[in-house]
Amino acid sequence: MAATTSTTTIVVVLVLIHVIITNSATINSGSISPNFTASHYLFIENSGDFLRSINRNYTAAIANSQPTSPSFYLLIYHTASHAVVWAANRNTPISSSGQLSLSSTGLTINDDNGKPVWSTGPIGSMITALQLLDSGNLVLVDQFNKTVWQSFDFPTDTIVPGQKFPVGKFLTASVSPEDFFAGEYTFTLTSADGLLQWQRLTYYKLSMDPKSIKDSDRPVSYLMVNGSGCNLFSNPGSEIAINVMMTSAVSDYRILKISIFGSLVVMRYTNNNWVTDFTTPADSCRAPLRCGKLGLCSAGGCSCPPGFRNDPNMNSGCSFSDDSLKLPESCGPQLGGFVYVPLGAGLSYFSVDFTNPVRNNVGLSSCEAICSSNCSCLALFYGNRSGSCYLIENHLGSFISSNNNNNNGDDVKLGFIKAISLTNQDNSSVSDFPVIGLVLLPASGVVLILILAIWMSRRTRNCKMKPSSKKLVDHPDPYSDDLEMFFIAGLPVRFSYEDLVWATGDFSTPVGSGGFGTVYKGVLRDKTAVAVKKITAFGSQGHKEFGTEIAVIGNIHHVNLVRLKGFCTHGRDRFLVYEYMNRGSLDRTLFGPGPPLEWQERFEIAVGTARGLAYLHSGCEHKIIHCDVKPENILLSNDMQVKISDFGLSKLLSPEQSGLFTTMRGTRGYLAPEWLTNEAISDKTDVYSYGMVLLELIQGRKNCGHAQTHGSENPNTGPQGQSSGSSGSENRYHARSFYFPLQALEMHEQGRYLDLVDPRLAGRVTKDEAEKLVKVALCCVQEEPSLRPTMANVVAMLEGTLPVGTPRLESLNFLRFYGRRFNEPSTAVTGEEVELPSGFMVSTAEKSGTGASGYLFSYMSSTQVSGPR
Template sequence: MEFCHYKWEKRESGEDDGNCSTEKLQHNPRLFSLSQWQLILALAIRIFAFGFFPFGDGYSISIWFEGTPQKTVVWTANRNDPPLSRNANIVFTSDGRLVLQELGNQEKSLANATQPAAVASLLDSGNFVLYDSNSTIIWQSFDYPTDTLLPNQLLRVRRQLVSSSSENNHSTGIFRIKMQNDGNIVLYQYAVGIPDTPDYAYWSAVTNFVGNNATLTLDKNGRLYMLNSTGVVVKNITNEVIPSDGKMYRATIDNDGIFRLYSHDLGESGNWSIEWYVPGDVCGPRGICGINGFCDIQNQQAFCTCPPGFVFINQEQMNLGCSRNFTVETCSSKNEHTKYAIQEFQNAILEDTAYALLFSVTKEECNQACLEDCNCEAAFYQNRECRKQKFPLTFWRRTVQGDGYSNATFVKFGIGIDGMVPKDIESKKVLRMDILIIGVACLAFASILLAVFAILIFRYRIWTYKRLSREAATDQGILMEDVSLRAFTYSELEVATNGFAEQLGRGSFGTVFKGTLSNGQRTIAVKRLEKVVVEGEGEEEFRNEMRSIGRTHHKNLVRLLGYCHDSSNRLLVYEYMSNGTLANYLFKSQVKPNWEVRIKIALNIARGILYLHEECETQIIHCDINPNNILMDANGCAKISDFGLAKLLMPDHSKTLTGIRGTRGYVAPEWLKNLPITVKADVYSFGIVFFVNICCRRNIDINAPQDEVILVDWVYDCFKSNQVHRLVPEEVDAESLERMVKIGLWCIEDDPAARPSMKKVIQMLEGTVEIPIPPCARSAVEN
């Protein structure tokens, strides 16, 4: 490879004397200013160039492929800065610094080297480097990649590539590929509040076995592979790519979130060819179309569109999403002139943020349920489940053909406000009206036949109806009101549990037994309540509580399937949670959940409590949040149990501490002070459970050293002494751990008013808000 070296020395005349000249330097004579230091710039002829690259109405300082027609940029300095003017200069100062100067502006560093530089050079690899006087590299652009990995460039642990905003704008975009501490290469959305957890990843190389000394590298033949700490190849990422010499390669995370490997034969008229890319689903990157935006696949390309009643926030940047172009009526306004329609998107999925779930319904019933619910703005239907949602919709996309999904998404939009209805909707209405008329006629004829048939068999079945007791009739009325609940007799549950033979556990509300329904096809958990309210007025209170609990549906609450109020027996039938309690999951499992899983569990619990406090029809204060009331399903999802049962207890039940309801060690201080109990009591209990969960140890451990016996006290001590790493059994990110500890300390503040709401707790866990130092620890930290 030939090079052209440019060498300047300070002369009395103030003129530059280069030993060769090219069109590149003549493009902008002020590319580099004179200094007392020697500057050597090496340009690999027809391959790479370094300098001012056209950007917007000015320039950026970049490295690009000079030998290709596209002039593809592979690195940009200070990429988020506005375009530079023609008066900008790159100056190699007398004290060995490489800086940018613009008229009227202060200097800005282009390379934060640890010591003065003597030489700057652009290598034939595309790496721009600074050397000291001993010819040692003290800074290089390869260590600070933007969106591209070049051959022989290493992507080390905790480094990442971040996509550009667009093909012509190289400022920071919304996607990234990161080399994690464990050696795993993962694709994430690049946004504030998006944590590095599996829930937010949309592709992974599954290389977490390599360790924290791994590197990702691209060789000159187009192979992308992982190296361990000894430089041995441990995994070839691009197995299907056939290596080829004589081409130039680059691996880029593009502005659409796809990580692609490109090749170029360096021909004068040649284009970049795609050799390999991930993920295979072009609509797979999370957030590619922004909030409320719908990602569709057309000709193997991602295409963003807006649902009816919505327009793009910015037509030039469709990834910003869509906003309404109609006025939304609230539930309280009941404007008779405002109507709504539903648009169906087949084989489309979106992120589950449902506020209500309907089970065992048809697609048509899901459509109608959303249309009649003024809170419902969209609904996702799959496997006979209908999930009602509110805007904004996130990660909404068409599924890849053959990926196993059979579903639909319904979106509600306003009509009648301006008298306009989309033509496709009008045509569908006409068609549906014809179908409706035919359907009504058929239904009327069928009803007549059914009535005649019912009269004929009525006399033969009359004795069956007489066997129904008044109580069964009442139960039937409740069943009609709460479709998801079933009234059991005591004998049915006795058979289902084989005489209450297998005990799953015992808590403050009673004993839980394992059972089966439907000939052993469904496993259930039967809780036999103890010391519940007595007959008389208590009978109606029990029924009312069942109605209240039966109307709560959330993915982080244990689902109530039915109940029994046979004579003095009070039993509840729940879905069976195969992984038992959170306490057993943390302390008795052979494989302990890792840090990411424990954070996910904390979010599950917080979302369940938020639903009880703010989102269900009747506000519920749990009063007994503890690890034994958090159950784990087969997928490791945490769900809250025993909610809404506090009112069923006798007045003298669970008085472990002067009238306190709850579990010792988890109750809030206001119970002891005889203060009014609010939802903040549950926040305190959550804080204790939160520490138990993230520290993976019991609240009180008598086998621990004396200063670690009480978990909360130990957490305070470690936080004040800046030793929070002692709290967890494994090595985790220090910043993430400190954030979690501050969240827990806020939750267990003595003053209920100082504790955050569960909504604020979730925001802190998701990283969308800053977390100040809690008052309880502020003075110690400041001192």
């Protein structure tokens, strides 16, 4: 009897296992409901396929690129050809047991440990289905069958028939056929053209191809590919702006793709084979990295330029044949100076066709001097007849041989690679003068002449001052010679001191305080309102920062960055003249007594600030790190324009320098943890500060505050933790503090996002709106800089073009430590207390730096470096 029971049990178990396997292997048709889970392992009998469109045109699968690859992705592929047209987690693959989960809140991909590596982000409605349409679009729909998310909004490297590819979107090539990871080549659409780019540099335009015909002058709105070809359309009316001519085959299936080699191709699937209808650029040598770094591309293939050899340390590319030469590795001083290795006649470089020369009508030695003074410059091209000087900065790609070189007329451009001579470093006292002197002496003569001319002009200008202002010029200016160099560079206008006295009414209308000084409202003689920041120079450091701010702000222009109109020097005082923002700084509006900012206004401020920082980090010629992001440095106008100000603490970095900048600067409460751990400071330091500002926008008050306790909560404590009826001396002994970032973390863990919103906005903010900003803020303030998003990705998350990331709790645990220390009343361990500049109290035992308390004191005191701003 027992044996029969055992046998029956085994049979039942086997049947159940068979049922589970059979059900798990079923490929769904058209739609899937929430509470669905898929992995390659669960659907292994169907090679990971779990969903097909109704007419079986497309299939969704958890699959790998090659049968032997351990990396798996959520893919959509064309069923008939098995061509992958979309990959969700292309940069974060999972294993065969990693899972895709569909819930009522969205779609998520988790790794083996259950940690999310990709998601659709928060959706404003409850999800009722995941659908794969016959167009190839993967969509999430709500209870009203309305599409609330779609894969077409996040293309990878392919556009399918009928898919609209709008202006501002981009395709990114994969690194190889076996790896879906995003590579360096991109295709983006602008209102004027389609651009192929490498390292943000354009190397070809779609309109340059002979098959591209411009049919209209109207701006481009979107690109679409179908059976009849590929066209760029303008709205309204969907009029063709640019038509790409190719063989008509309406019944065939066509796709547009950016290849791993940097070309844009249109392929057609016909008779069970892929046929290429269009490839641009037709000349493969136009791809910037076709033959690797410093390689030479020609019709015969890849080789090395004269004086170079195959680099044994690289899969492709070349290096100097002379072992005594090497490429510059940083922007620091180079012993022995630079030498310039000629590439020989008949070689060209892609960027020369798409950039303007930095200088015209100069000699070769002057062009070399310009490159030598620019640490980002790695090579140059010089127009032998025109005297034009082109710089190649930050990255080096391949060169093109004479057979592919398209010179303008007889103005042959000669290329030179910037190098450091190791021999010169060993004998710098002997060899420095011939190399550097021959380059710099001719240029120095020009500079001296310019300085003399400007000095004469300035002297004449100062002589025209009114007698009543004579007392204003009695102070010597020991730094004027250095500042003349900024004037020579053609940067902002240099005002006379008399101009600013007249404009500001003798500095009678202060409107705020900024770095190192006071800001005054003024009106120039042309009726333009300005903000004049008066800076009292603190020795050489203050002077240096003044010069840095002029050089940085004067060269950048962005709608979310304050515009520097000019500057002035007078004795030891320095003045910066900005455009006037009539609503003042964000801290006044956000923390002041007036009506609260509405949520949409706060959101627009968050987006505008993020855009400005993204431009500083990746849109300028050099990376710029602000280093002091805070509400006081975010300015507003009456029409809610948002502009970032105060670049006095900015650092202009090249890629070589970005890991070397470790000087501590900033303001208490916004400094990232890496300031205290001697880690390299990067653009992710600004991201941290931005996250702290975003938390303050959410709650409408400072992240850190104090309340009197005297053993219990003070009934007179105001809504922001400030006492409304006690003196500062009473705060000295028993201060109780709060730390909002910790509260944000705790409410995030509990999903109570509305509890974090400014209570004055109660009922006017949705949970989804609050959740979006809280999650973005927490992603920004993660302790590990590499986990923080870039500011460009922050903009994308806020604008909805990129799913909102999920902050990692283990990288936010440091907030618990900070929060606990902030929330503990200060007590004396040794009976003696020390008062910190901000009003915080700490015992001498804590100040000695022992244990966690010492770390907190280090954190607290280090943030005072720049003082109150």
